[in-house]
Amino acid sequence: MPELPDVEVFRHRLDATSLSKVIRKVTVTCGRLLDGVSERALRARLRGQRLIRSRREGKYLLAAVSGGGWLVLHFGMSGDLLAIHGHDVSYRCFRLEFANGAGLVYRSRRKLGHISWAEDADEFIRCHQLGPDALALTEMQFRKLLEGRRGQIKSALMDQSLMAGIGNIYSDEILFQAGVQPKRDVKDLNGRAVKKLFHTMRSVLKSAIRHEANPERLPNSFLLPHRERGASCPRCGVRLKTAKTAGRTSYFCPQDQK
DNA sequence: AGAAATGTTCGGCA
């Protein structure tokens, strides 16, 4: 689930439900998700404090805490963030409890995410070798990033140190809508193709955020709702193909993507 | 039963 659009939706959810409320209780049910911070230290930094603002960098969600420092959430392959009111949910890993039974719950089905603490958000991002956020890039920067790059375009889009936020699903979507095969070599894309790729990247990410990163709400013309074995291209009806890149599966249309 | 699944990191190789 959690690539840039999903994490942006989580961020909106956090903003809408959890800012400015005093944190009364902190519950950690899955300690192995904690990265570089002990449960006790995390609790001490959060309890009695408030989340005052949020920030997203690539697939990371950071929340500034009133007493200083940042709560950092990364969702791995199967995490999400829910605003709850009293009722319980499964796969719960981490919960902030506010007054009146309201709470913010981090879940991670496969438990591959991370919960950490940063004294300084910018420093945290530097340490994790994160490139500029995909939606913060200008066309000029995007072109510059690809200029010196060898290898496949899909790898470049997914390289978090080059640009942050795009994963397996949305790189497929962007390449589908831009009409470019995932294995296409970066150096074979001309100026026009790079320009198109940039604008497609932005429109795909923004559209996904508008539709709450929910595949069922995305336009049928998107690849995402059809992303399964044996499915057909929503544009031309041809059977979609798959290819493996570093253990990940790419879906693409052999007719529309060159 | 076995494979695959939206992420990151690390070691090895060209």
Add this chain to the structure above:
DNA sequence: GTGCCGAACATTTC
């Protein structure tokens, strides 16, 4: 140094 691959991480789902 760069890019690519597979493995590992942990768990659920088909």
